[in-house]
Amino acid sequence: MKQVILTITENTALTPTTWRMKLAGDVSAVTAPGQFIDLRLDGHFLRRPISVNDVEYGTDPDGGDGTVTIIYKVLGHGTEEMTHYLPGRELDVLTGLGNGYDLSDAGEHPLLIGGGVGIPPLYLAARQLMQRVRDGSVKDVTVILGFNSEDEMYYVDEFEELGCRVAVATADGSCGVKGFVTDAFRALVTECGSLCIAEAFGDENDPDSEPEYVRYTHFFTCGPEPMLRALYKEVYEEAGISGQMSFEERMGCGFGACMGCSCRTVTGYKRICKDGPVLRTEEILWQK
Amino acid sequence: MAEVRTISMDNTIPDTRVELCGITMDNPVIPASGTFGYGYEFAELYDINCLGTFSFKGTTGEPRFGNETPRIAECPSGMLNAVGLQNPGVDKVISEELPRLAAVFSKPVMANVSGFSVEEYVRVTEKLAAQDMVGWLEINISCPNVHGGGMSFGTDPCMAGEVVSAVRKVTDKPLIIKLSPNVTNIAEIARSCEAAGADGISLINTLMGMRLNLRTRKPIIANVTGGYSGPAVFPVALRMVYQVYDAVKIPIVGMGGISSAEDVLEMMMAGATAVEVGAANLVDPYVCRTIIEELPVTMERYGIRSLREIIGAAH
Ligand SMILES: Cc1cc2nc3c(=O)[nH]c(=O)nc-3n(C[C@H](O)[C@H](O)[C@H](O)COP(=O)(O)OP(=O)(O)OC[C@H]3O[C@@H](n4cnc5c(N)ncnc54)[C@H](O)[C@@H]3O)c2cc1C
Ligand SMILES: Cc1cc2nc3c(=O)[nH]c(=O)nc-3n(C[C@H](O)[C@H](O)[C@H](O)COP(=O)(O)O)c2cc1C
Ligand code: FES
Numbered sequence: 001m002k003q004v005i006l007t008i009t010e011n012t013a014l015t016p017t018t019w020r021m022k023l024a025g026d027v028s029a030v031t032a033p034g035q036f037i038d039l040r041l042d043g044h045f046l047r048r049p050i051s052v053n054d055v056e057y058g059t060d061p062d063g064g065d066g067t068v069t070i071i072y073k074v075l076g077h078g079t080e081e082m083t084h085y086l087p088g089r090e091l092d093v094l095t096g097l098g099n100g101y102d103l104s105d106a107g108e109h110p111l112l113i114g115g116g117v118g119i120p121p122l123y124l125a126a127r128q129l130m131q132r133v134r135d136g137s138v139k140d141v142t143v144i145l146g147f148n149s150e151d152e153m154y155y156v157d158e159f160e161e162l163g164c165r166v167a168v169a170t171a172d173g174s175c176g177v178k179g180f181v182t183d184a185f186r187a188l189v190t191e192c193g194s195l196c197i198a199e200a201f202g203d204e205n206d207p208d209s210e211p212e213y214v215r216y217t218h219f220f221t222c223g224p225e226p227m228l229r230a231l232y233k234e235v236y237e238e239a240g241i242s243g244q245m246s247f248e249e250r251m252g253c254g255f256g257a258c259m260g261c262s263c264r265t266v267t268g269y270k271r272i273c274k275d276g277p278v279l280r281t282e283e284i285l286w287q288k
Numbered sequence: 289m290a291e292v293r294t295i296s297m298d299n300t301i302p303d304t305r306v307e308l309c310g311i312t313m314d315n316p317v318i319p320a321s322g323t324f325g326y327g328y329e330f331a332e333l334y335d336i337n338c339l340g341t342f343s344f345k346g347t348t349g350e351p352r353f354g355n356e357t358p359r360i361a362e363c364p365s366g367m368l369n370a371v372g373l374q375n376p377g378v379d380k381v382i383s384e385e386l387p388r389l390a391a392v393f394s395k396p397v398m399a400n401v402s403g404f405s406v407e408e409y410v411r412v413t414e415k416l417a418a419q420d421m422v423g424w425l426e427i428n429i430s431c432p433n434v435h436g437g438g439m440s441f442g443t444d445p446c447m448a449g450e451v452v453s454a455v456r457k458v459t460d461k462p463l464i465i466k467l468s469p470n471v472t473n474i475a476e477i478a479r480s481c482e483a484a485g486a487d488g489i490s491l492i493n494t495l496m497g498m499r500l501n502l503r504t505r506k507p508i509i510a511n512v513t514g515g516y517s518g519p520a521v522f523p524v525a526l527r528m529v530y531q532v533y534d535a536v537k538i539p540i541v542g543m544g545g546i547s548s549a550e551d552v553l554e555m556m557m558a559g560a561t562a563v564e565v566g567a568a569n570l571v572d573p574y575v576c577r578t579i580i581e582e583l584p585v586t587m588e589r590y591g592i593r594s595l596r597e598i599i600g601a602a603h
Contacts, residue, residue, distance in 0.1 A: 045518055046362045250358040253570035257325045259374040260360040
């Protein structure tokens with residue numbers, strides 16, 4: 001964790017309610033996708049935790065010339081306030097918070113599933129996994145993105161540009177599969193033997209190519225808790241694929257000092273801000 | 289931040305030392321219980337030996353998960369918390385946390401004790417007092433008394449006195465009794481603790497409050513109510529420290545909303561010998577170090593040569 005002053009270089013609306021902000025400065029404390037940063041805003045006592053969407057480290061050995069990108073949804077007073085911040089403004093930010101996703105468990109065919117405001121952290125994960133595709137340790141990366149409707153969609157093109165296979169679900173059916181990410185997941189997998197065999201990804205340009213079925217090896221997800229619960233049941237329990245899920249909790253400090261964000265897990269009590277926000281499916285204990 | 293060094297009119301550095309219940313501290317700044325864990329999150333950021341001392345997380349007889357989440361809600365200039373005394377229990381604190389702490393902190397530490405019965409306070413105090421690292425015991429009497437109908441020990445002078453006399457029997461180390469502000473007559477409770485053998489009083493703990501979520505129309509905090517703290521409560525805390533200073537002779541550790549060196553001076557003028565900094569640590573992890581660095585210059589600005597000379601100056 002590092003407390004730094006970052007300078008806003010971009011703050012633009014991607015949809016009527018979702019904004020992207022780029023911040024320049026020392027981002028060297030950001031070490032993994034799925035980590036978050038905690039922004040101090042004018043007129044608000046507590047900081048606002050927002051996931052790292054992307055990070056560039058720059059060339060300065062001290063890390064002073066990097067950039068971190070966040071994508072935020074306008075929810076209450078703090079995120080509304082953020083939309084008024086102009087490039088050039090400096091923000092006090094705690095960087096490199098939380099554990100993040102462990103990509104070493106991705107296997108050859110990782111699946112990334114994001115819902116709404118949970119999509120941003122998956123972008124950096126996807127980008128790093130696509131680097132592994134080029135190294136050969138990962139074969140392909142499939143991404144399922146869930147939105148309420150077409151006009152709330154963002155970043156679909158960006159994931160496609162990385163080279164990921166992208167499936168979209170919208171609750172109102174205005175784009176992609178009608179329903180939730182679990183419906184898109186079901187549409188991807190076929191019934192040949194096991195639920196977790198994905199649809200063939202033959203060569204689209206070659207009508208004679210044989211479909212090749214793949215078994216998803218691991219999944220990474222972030223999104224609202226009902227979505228996480230549904231994925232836990234369908235992808236982990238029923239389809240038997242292990243994964244890593246990123247959780248949200250109201251935070252006091254964001255760096256492990258106040259016990260404001262604790263949860264129970266199979267391996268004991270954990271702090272979402274420090275021991276999380278990413279938990280493994282094997283350790284999750286759902287409450288209620 | 290650049291190191292702050294100042295030379296006063298007579299070429300001496302302003303003296304930030306204070307004496308709290310027989311132990312001399314380099315400065316009066318103490319991170320408050322529950323906002324500093326067991327120190328290591330902060331020790332990763334800076335050398336925490338610059339602190340006067342710190343008060344570690346409230347410790348109970350048994351391990352506690354605490355309340356369900358959400359435990360935190362934002363408020364104007366502050367926050368509500370309902371952590372519910374999550375801690376690993378006194379035995380694990382002694383076997384695991386204190387040895388880890390010893391690696392990063394070499395000053396006497398303040399052990400914060402909680403309990404839900406007089407017997408639990410006694411047991412936890414006795415065990416913690418036996419640890420060499422522990423300099424002071426801060427007895428948090430804001431917890432509900434499970435045998436007394438759930439009313440907080442700290443809201444009744446008799447119950448408060450009962451806890452103090454019981455823990456007094458098991459240790460000679462300085463006992464600082466931490467009072468709840470959720471009472472009508474704070475001076476009376478403080479006097480009762482002093483009469484029962486307390487060596488000092490610390491105050492204030494958090495003020496009971498609540499917030500609602502307008503969308504769900506329900507409380508934000510799972511526990512419904514939480515404790516309000518942060519800069520907003522400073523005037524309330526200052527008033528209570530002032531009143532307690534008039535009521536007792538033992539030293540006072542003042543806290544509630546402190547976030548700057550000027551706040552420290554003001555709290556000491558009201559009657560505090562030392563101060564604790566709580567919620568401010570959560571939003572600015574370096575705040576205690578910054579306050580300590582800025583104390584000498586701030587003292588100069590107000591013509592203060594030694595902090596000891598301003599304790600209770602407002603009276
Ligand atoms: C680890 C983590 C990563 C997150 N990543 C993103 C992201 O990438 N993009 C994004 O849009 N949002 C993200 N969130 C949610 C984001 O923190 C909240 O939407 C934001 O704090 C709301 O602030 P507000 O002032 O607009 O809302 P208000 O409701 O006015 O906020 C009041 C208080 O409640 C807290 N709060 C409210 N909602 C949440 C929530 N869902 N989670 C945590 N605290 C909350 C606020 O931080 C603040 O302290 C993340 C949350 C966590 C915990
Ligand atoms: C998150 C949090 C946890 C706390 N936990 C404890 C505790 O375990 N024991 C205790 O005596 N006080 C606890 N407190 C109270 C503080 O030590 C302090 O008395 C109070 O917050 C007022 O100071 P402040 O306004 O500087 O925060 C806690 C406060 C906060 C914000
Ligand atoms: S928010 Fe303070 S410990 Fe997680």
